[in-house]
Structures are given as structure tokens and as C-alpha cells.
Amino acid sequence: MQFTQKSREHIESCRFCWMCHHICPIGNATGLERHTARARALGLSLVAREAVEFSEDIVANVYECALCGGCVADCTTGWDPVMFTKEARLGAALDGKLPPYVLKMLANFQETGNVYRLKNENKIPDFADSDTLFFIGEDTRAMGCAKMAVQLLQKAGVDFTVLQDEPSSGYSMSFLIGAAAETKTVMEKCAATLAKYKKVICYDPADAKVMKREYKEWGITLAPEVLTFTELLADLIQSGKLPVRAQDLVFTPQDSPLLARDLEEIEPIRSILSACGEVREMFLHGKETMLAGNLIMHQYMPHVMEKVAENRWLNAKNIDAKIMVTACPAEYVLLSKTRPAGIELMKIEEVILKCL
Amino acid sequence: MTDFLFNVIATELEDAVGKENCSTKTIDKITHSVDYFWLSRMWADRGLRMPEADFVVAPKDAKETSAVLKIANYYKIPVTTWGAGGGSQGGALPVCGGIILDTKRMNKIYDINEEGMYIECGTGSIYKHVEWAANERGYATMHYPSSLTCSTVGGFLAHRGIGVCSTKYGKIDDMVMQMEVVLPNGDIIETSPVPKHAAGPDLNQIFIGSEGTLGVMTKAQMRIYAQPEERRFRGFLFQNMSDAFKAARELLQMFKPSVMRLYDEAETATLIKKIVGVEKPGAFMNLAIEGVSEMVALEEKLLLSTFKKYGAEDLGSEYGEKWWKEKITFFYPGHMMDIPQCYGTMDTIAPYDKIEKIYWAMKEAIETNFPQAQFIAHFSHWYEWGCMIYDRFIVDGKDVPQDPHEAFRLHQEIWNCGVRAALKNGGVVNDHHGVGIKLGRLMKEQYGPAMQVFEGIKKQLDPNGIMNPFKLGL
Ligand SMILES: Cc1cc2nc3c(=O)[nH]c(=O)nc-3n(C[C@H](O)[C@H](O)[C@H](O)COP(=O)(O)OP(=O)(O)OC[C@H]3O[C@@H](n4cnc5c(N)ncnc54)[C@H](O)[C@@H]3O)c2cc1C
Numbered sequence: 096m097q098f099t100q101k102s103r104e105h106i107e108s109c110r111f112c113w114m115c116h117h118i119c120p121i122g123n124a125t126g127l128e129r130h131t132a133r134a135r136a137l138g139l140s141l142v143a144r145e146a147v148e149f150s151e152d153i154v155a156n157v158y159e160c161a162l163c164g165g166c167v168a169d170c171t172t173g174w175d176p177v178m179f180t181k182e183a184r185l186g187a188a189l190d191g192k193l194p195p196y197v198l199k200m201l202a203n204f205q206e207t208g209n210v211y212r213l214k215n216e217n218k219i220p221d222f223a224d225s226d227t228l229f230f231i232g233e234d235t236r237a238m239g240c241a242k243m244a245v246q247l248l249q250k251a252g253v254d255f256t257v258l259q260d261e262p263s264s265g266y267s268m269s270f271l272i273g274a275a276a277e278t279k280t281v282m283e284k285c286a287a288t289l290a291k292y293k294k295v296i297c298y299d300p301a302d303a304k305v306m307k308r309e310y311k312e313w314g315i316t317l318a319p320e321v322l323t324f325t326e327l328l329a330d331l332i333q334s335g336k337l338p339v340r341a342q343d344l345v346f347t348p349q350d351s352p353l354l355a356r357d358l359e360e361i362e363p364i365r366s367i368l369s370a371c372g373e374v375r376e377m378f379l380h381g382k383e384t385m386l387a388g389n390l391i392m393h394q395y396m397p398h399v400m401e402k403v404a405e406n407r408w409l410n411a412k413n414i415d416a417k418i419m420v421t422a423c424p425a426e427y428v429l430l431s432k433t434r435p436a437g438i439e440l441m442k443i444e445e446v447i448l449k450c451l
Numbered sequence: 452m453t454d455f456l457f458n459v460i461a462t463e464l465e466d467a468v469g470k471e472n473c474s475t476k477t478i479d480k481i482t483h484s485v486d487y488f489w490l491s492r493m494w495a496d497r498g499l500r501m502p503e504a505d506f507v508v509a510p511k512d513a514k515e516t517s518a519v520l521k522i523a524n525y526y527k528i529p530v531t532t533w534g535a536g537g538g539s540q541g542g543a544l545p546v547c548g549g550i551i552l553d554t555k556r557m558n559k560i561y562d563i564n565e566e567g568m569y570i571e572c573g574t575g576s577i578y579k580h581v582e583w584a585a586n587e588r589g590y591a592t593m594h595y596p597s598s599l600t601c602s603t604v605g606g607f608l609a610h611r612g613i614g615v616c617s618t619k620y621g622k623i624d625d626m627v628m629q630m631e632v633v634l635p636n637g638d639i640i641e642t643s644p645v646p647k648h649a650a651g652p653d654l655n656q657i658f659i660g661s662e663g664t665l666g667v668m669t670k671a672q673m674r675i676y677a678q679p680e681e682r683r684f685r686g687f688l689f690q691n692m693s694d695a696f697k698a699a700r701e702l703l704q705m706f707k708p709s710v711m712r713l714y715d716e717a718e719t720a721t722l723i724k725k726i727v728g729v730e731k732p733g734a735f736m737n738l739a740i741e742g743v744s745e746m747v748a749l750e751e752k753l754l755l756s757t758f759k760k761y762g763a764e765d766l767g768s769e770y771g772e773k774w775w776k777e778k779i780t781f782f783y784p785g786h787m788m789d790i791p792q793c794y795g796t797m798d799t800i801a802p803y804d805k806i807e808k809i810y811w812a813m814k815e816a817i818e819t820n821f822p823q824a825q826f827i828a829h830f831s832h833w834y835e836w837g838c839m840i841y842d843r844f845i846v847d848g849k850d851v852p853q854d855p856h857e858a859f860r861l862h863q864e865i866w867n868c869g870v871r872a873a874l875k876n877g878g879v880v881n882d883h884h885g886v887g888i889k890l891g892r893l894m895k896e897q898y899g900p901a902m903q904v905f906e907g908i909k910k911q912l913d914p915n916g917i918m919n920p921f922k923l924g925l
């Protein structure tokens with residue numbers, strides 16, 4: 096496995112550094128030392144020195160990271176385990192060392208358009224054409240539901256369309272094999288399909304992150320303006336198109352790391368929730384948020400992912416939260432699976448619909 | 452060990468802690484073979500493999516821990532307890548192979564007891580998580596070492612750790628109430644329900660500092676404190692360290708600041724200049740006083756008048772506040788010493804009548820015997836009777852042999868030299884980082900025949916010698 100000079104520099108910095116030990120949602124869920132940025136870096140540094148092979152379990156360890164950026168955000172000196180972890184995934188792909196569960200997901204993607212090989216029961220109705228596209232995303236199409244979101248946009252009078260055959264943004268491929276040529280092809284295909292729209296509203300922060308950040312990094316031109324769903328909803332409330340009335344309810348936002356860290360979007364969910372009721376923050380919020388779930392990892396580490404979500408519920412319980420609110424479809428699925436008695440879970444669109 | 456026996460033991464351990472919590476994978480073995488000890492890092496840096504455990508297990512509680520220790524005792528295989536590997540003395544390294552017992556699955560917060568003012572938690576909890584739990588209810592643990600985010604409750608107890616507010620709130624051994632401990636034979640015991648009593652010797656203090664050689668601490672009740680109404684900082688520049696010691700001793704007879712850090716001239720001119728921005732020569736001292744505002748105001752008055760008597764220049768609060776904000780930045784790569792440098796912290800402690808002498812003796816010993824080494828120090832944990840020296844040696848990368856065995860030798864020689872200078876002048880082997888494999892050989896030099904007390908306890912509790920062999924000089 097050959098690392099770029101840049102990745103090597105980050106690996107060498109992290110391998111003997113213990114400072115972000117506490118922050119990893121995976122490590123906190125499992126208690127396993129190998130789930131720390133320093134452990135991953137140490138393994139890879141020994142691989143780079145040819146002291147150990149890039150063996151099956153070192154490769155597996157590279158897949159035990161949610162790429163949530165918790166460690167990156169915590170790092171005062173700006174070292175980036177997400178970067179070298181993604182590069183190691185690409186390396187595993189190039190060396191023909193991908194774990195069987197990754198190969199299976201890649202095959203699923205080729206055959207069904209999503210890594211889960213799931214076909215959603217919910218039929219998507221036909222929408223009239225528009226220059227604004229509501230992009231639902233791979234996770235929701237496979238196992239979620241965007242009905243309430245669509246209903247809300249219609250109530251607000253937003254003119255939009257939805258694609259029957261929506262392409263993948265490239266998020267799942269990027270997660271699984273990083274900057275591979277195949278990932279770029281998927282992204283380019285998506286950019287080409289989206290080229291005719293003026294605006295794309297991403298329901299899933301994962302797609303917004305890829306389109307807003309990774310396309311740029313990879314030199315892929317995306318013609319339309321990309322908005323996150325929350326960003327748009329906050330604007331619609333502000334401009335009076337969604338005339339919500341504050342209720343006697345207390346909401347606790349779960350910041351998706353994709354929004355809060357990757358896209359630095361923290362305020363919109365709060366402005367929505369404070370228009371609808373009171374906001375009670377979890378101790379770790381905003382940029383310091385903790386991941387509450389990742390559906391791709393749930394495929395191969397189901398119990399760990401459920402523990403990750405359970406830990407987030409524990410954080411919510413500790414501040415006596417009443418209603419946890421999320422804008423991330425993947426986190427919604429995992430939080431619903433693990434919801435304890437006594438706290439409600441709502442999607443952001445559900446909150447607004449309730450307060451209209 | 453034969454392959455057959457290996458499989459017998461592996462399956463028994465899997466049965467004890469669950470398959471997913473027992474590993475023989477390379478990644479787990481590598482991960483637990485390098486801790487914060489310079490030698491282990493240097494070894495890995497040179498592309499060598501450190502001694503590795505045969506099995507890595509992560510029990511979830513005392514019962515599972517007990518099952519592991521029973522298996523280990525039966526087969527007579529070593530058990531090394533691993534918290535987060537943040538220890539700098541190689542205490543958690545499985546130097547004889549065998550089992551690594553990682554405590555981090557024992558990370559449950561069982562009780563936040565606001566009446567008794569403690570948090571009961573698994574000892575595998577990272578201390579920062581305990582702090583979060585306290586903060587969520589408006590309290591604080593007041594244990595703020597630079598490794599708050601990367602070391603466990605059990606690790607701090609095992610090494611007698613210390614945080615930056617120790618002068619007011621104490622060391623980790625002052626912060627613990629009751630503990631649950633699994634003895635090497637697998638028995639689960641509880642120490643006295645309170646830390647202050649006359650019901651015989653203090654069981655807590657037998658296990659605190661024992662570095663995994665006498666058993667595994669599995670649960671602990673750690674004290675919490677009310678958040679201070681106010682925390683005020685003040686920086687001072689003394690003309691020399693002697694004046695600072697006199698001023699500090701006088702102050703401590705009146706009240707206890709929380710933070711109290713005196714930097715020698717060398718550290719003031721390097722690290723402090725770089726991070727906090729103090730430009731003038733002298734010995735910089737940074738203090739924080741905290742608590743109820745009215746008391747803080749009075750303490751500040753006493754502080755200013757006392758330090759004035761000893762010619763300290765008042766630098767105001769800005770430096771202290773900056774230091775507080777940046778206090779852990781020093782430890783991130785890029786700010787911290789790192790390989791290829793060779794370095795170490797030789798913290799020791801002594802009463803005021805000896806402390807300065809120890810400082811000069813250690814400085815001279817290191818600088819004359821190892822002219823390639825730089826010696827810097829600060830004094831950061833203070834008592835009415837004395838204080839701790841946090842002295843470091845740093846050898847520039849270009850002067851560190853590339854050959855790992857030679858680098859190893861240089862490291863050991865510097866340590867022997869520095870610690871012996873401390874011992875000769877009334878210091879101790881270590882103040883708060885512990886002993887581990889790094890300093891085990893020097894324990895007998897400090898304790899002499901008193902060492903038989905530790906050896907006797909060890910022999911009684913761990914007759915097969917399975918618990919963390921070669922650590923603590925046992
Ligand atoms: C960046 C950095 C800064 C540091 N700053 C400080 C500081 O300011 N103050 C300070 O005091 N220390 C500091 N240290 C040192 C380190 O944090 C302490 O030594 C800490 O006690 C190590 O805890 P750990 O959980 O990482 O233990 P480990 O390194 O895993 O283990 C240390 C020893 O404790 C034993 N042990 C661990 N858990 C248990 C248990 N439950 N029962 C029995 N034995 C056990 C192990 O066998 C081993 O001998 C620093 C370290 C780092 C990396």
C-alpha cells in the first residue's frame with residue numbers, strides 16, 4: 096500500500112498522539128482501542144514501513160471509521176484521520192483487498208443503484224418538470240421516507256420536481272472506496288443529470304456534503320446551486336412561506352456531523368426549532384456533535400451502530416430532552432431503532448408540519 | 452505455547468467476555484503494543500514490532516474481569532491491564548505477552564450522586580467523559596491533567612495521576628471515595644465505603660499506584676465539586692526561582708490557589724515565550740484562584756501583597772487566561788516534543804528545604820553528562836510543605852542514534868542519571884506519571900528494605916506473579 100506524501104505526514108502525526116481518544120463515537124460505543132485515530136494511524140504507519148502487511152484485519156479497521164470528522168474537528172493542529180482513512184480504503188480497492196461486505200455493497204450498487212440492494216415500497220409519484228430538483232438521496236430511496244418533506248415543500252408553494260431515476264450523488268462510493276475512478280464516474284454522471292436544473296435541494300446532508308465539497312475538490316462542475324433541506328426550510332419560515340406558530344414544546348436538535356462539521360451548517364435547524372418552540376441543547380452540539388448513526392456501516396457493524404445511536408440517546412436523556420429532532424435520514428433510521436421510552440424522535444419536517 | 456493450548460485458552464477467554472471482545476488480530480495486538488512511553492514509540496518508528504499480547508480481551512464488568520483472571524491464573528499467563536495506553540512509563544505494555552485486559556468497555560456511569568458529591572463509574576471511563584457527566588449536572592471533577600481526553604479513571608488511579616488544579620483540589624488519590632477491585636485470584640472486593648476512617652489501613656491506597664500489579668480496579672466513586680463562582684488568573688515574573696519558592700510557601704500557609712505553575716528561566720525563555728508570549732527574562736509564575744467571589748477577592752489581595760514582597764512583577768491576568776485556554780494545545784503534534792527527538796519528563800517531589808537543590812542537581816547531572824540534552828522545568832503542584840518539579844530533558848533528533856538499540860541505551864542512561872540525582876538529594880522516583888517498566892529498576896534504590904512491604908503484598912495477592920510482570924519493580 097502506497098500512501099501519498101500528504102497522507103503519510105498525517106499518519107505520522109497521529110500515530111503517537113492520544114489527544115482525540117475520547118471523541119470517537121465508534122470507540123465510545125465499543126470501548127475498543129483499535130477504534131481510535133491513533134490506533135488506525137499506528138497500524139497504517141507500520142504498513143508504510145513494511146513492518147506489517149496490509150492484512151485483512153488492518154483493512155477491516157480502516158472500515159471501522161464512520162468518517163464523521165469528530166477527531167478532525169477536535170484536532171488543534173489540524174491533522175486529518177478522515178483523509179488518510181479514505182486513502183487507505185482506496186488503497187485496499189487498488190490492491191484487491193476489499194473486505195467481502197464492501198465488495199457485496201459495491202456489487203449491490205452496480206445492480207440496484209444502492210449499496211443496500213433494497214427497493215423501497217413507497218412509490219414516487221410523477222412530478223411536473225421544474226428548474227428546482229428535490230434530491231431525495233440513496234439512503235431514503237432505499238429505506239426511508241420523504242413524503243412529509245414533499246408535503247411540506249408543496250405547502251410552502253415551492254415549485255420543484257423529483258426524479259424517478261435519481262442518480263447517486265457518489266456519497267456511498269466515496270465512503271466505500273474514496274477517490275477511486277469509479278467514484279468520480281458516478282459523481283460526473285450525477286453532475287451531468289443535474290446540469291439542467293437551477294437549484295438542487297438535498298434532503299440528505301450526505302448528498303449536500305458530497306455535491307458542495309467533494310465535487311469541487313475533484314474538479315467536477317455542478318451547474319445548479321445546491322441547498323440543504325434545512326437551509327431552505329429556515330428561509331421559508333423566515334420569509335413567512337411556512338407560517339409556523341410556536342408551541343409549548345421543547346426540542347433538542349441532533350446536529351448531523353455532515354451538516355455541522357462538513358458543511359458548517361449549525362444555525363438553520365436552531366432557527367427552525369426556536370420558531371416552533373423552545374430549544375434545549377445536548378451538552379455536545381454544533382461542531383462538537385456526536386454522530387448518531389451511519390447506514391452504510393450499519394450493514395456490517397449493526398450492533399455497534401445501534402450502540403452509537405443509543406449513546407446519543409443517553410446524551411439526550413442526561414439533559415432531560417423531550418423531543419430529539421434530526422435532519423439526517425440515516426440518523427433518523429438508527430435513532431428510531433433505538434429510541435428509549437420517554438423521549439420522542441421527530442424529523443425536522445415533522446416538527447414544522449406540527450406547528451403550521 | 453502450543454497451537455492446541457492457544458486455542459483452548461482463546462475459546463475460554465471468548466466464553467468469558469464474548470467473542471467480539473476477545474481478539475487475537477494483528478491490529479489489536481499492534482495497537483496495544485505501543486503506549487505513550489518514548490521507547491515503545493521509538494521502537495515502532497524504527498519499523499520494529501514491540502512485544503505483543505497473545506490475546507486482547509475487553510471485559511464489561513468485575514464479573515467478566517474475574518473470569519479472565521481465573522483463566523490466567525490457571526494457565527499461569529501474564530495479564531497486563533490497559534486503560535487507554537496514555538501512560539508514559541510503559542506500564543500498560545505486555546512485555547511478557549499473554550493477555551491484555553483493556554478496561555474501556557467498563558465505561559458505564561452508574562450514578563451521579565449529587566448528595567454524596569461523587570460519580571460512580573467503571574474505571575474504563577475516559578476521564579473527560581466523567582467530566583462531561585459532571586458538567587451536564589452543573590458540577591466539575593476538577594481533575595484536569597493534560598491527558599483528560601486520553602486516559603481512564605483506572606489509569607489515573609493506577610499511576611497516581613494529577614491535574615492542573617491539584618493545589619486546591621488534590622491529586623487523584625484525594626478524589627476517590629470507594630473502589631471495586633478484582634484480585635488476581637478473581638475475588639471481587641470493595642474498599643471501605645468512605646476514604647477517611649479508622650477501620651484499619653486504607654485499602655484504597657494499597658491499590659492506588661499499584662499499576663495493575665495487584666489486581667484490576669473495576670469501579671470507582673470519584674468526587675465532584677461545585678463549579679467555582681469565579682476563576683481569576685494572575686501572571687508574575689520573578690527575578691529568580693528562589694524568590695518564587697519563598698513567596699509561594701508563604702502564600703500556601705494562608706490559602707490554596709487552584710493552578711500554580713512556576714517555570715524555570717529556560718522554560719520561560721522557550722515554551723512560555725512561544726505559547727503565552729512572555730518576552731522578559733526571569734521565572735514566570737501563573738496562578739488561578741477560584742471559588743466564591745468574595746473569597747476570591749480576598750485571596751487575590753493576599754496574593755498581590757505577598758508576591759510584591761518578593762519582588763514579583765505583576766503581569767496581570769491576560770497570560771494566565773491565555774494559558775488556561777491553550778493548556779492542552781501544548782500536547783498536540785506540532786507543539787509537543789516528538790520523535791525524532793528523545794525526551795522524557797522526570798517529575799519528582801520534595802519539601803521546600805530540598806526542592807531547589809534537587810532542581811540544580813538534576814540540571815547539572817543531565818547537562819554535564821549529556822551535553823546534547825536540553826533541560827527545562829516547571830513546578831506545578833504545590834503543597835504547604837513542598838512542591839513537584841516537572842523537569843524534562845530533550846535531545847534534538849540529530850543527536851539521537853538511528854540505531855534503535857543505541858537510542859534505547861541513551862534513553863536509559865539519561866533516565867538513570869536524572870532520577871538518581873533526584874534520589875540522592877531527597878526526591879522520589881516519580882511524582883505522578885508512575886513507575887511502569889521505565890523506572891522499575893530504580894524503585895529498590897529509593898525504598899531499600901522497605902521494598903519488601905510491596906513484595907510481600909504482591910506475593911500474597913498474586914502468588915503466580917501473573918499481574919503485570921516487571922512493572923513497578925515487582
Ligand atoms: C498527552 C498526555 C499528557 C499527559 N499529562 C498528564 C498529566 O497532566 N497528569 C498526569 O497525571 N498524567 C499525565 N499523562 C500520563 C497519563 O495520562 C497517566 O499516566 C494516566 O494515568 C494513564 O492512564 P491510562 O488510562 O492511559 O492508563 P494506561 O497507560 O493504559 O495504564 C497505565 C497503568 O495503569 C494500569 N491500569 C490501567 N487501568 C487499570 C485498572 N483499572 N486497574 C488496575 N491497573 C490499571 C496499567 O496496567 C498500567 O500499569 C499524560 C499523558 C499524555 C498522553
Ligand code: SF4
Pocket residue numbers: 108109110112113114115132133166167169170171172173174175176783784
Ligand atoms: S487527529 Fe489530531 S488529536 Fe487526533 S490523533 Fe491525529 S493528531 Fe492527535
Ligand code: SF4
Pocket residue numbers: 118119120121122130131132159160161162163164165166167176177
Ligand atoms: S472520523 Fe469519526 S469515526 Fe472516524 S476515527 Fe474520527 S471520530 Fe472516529
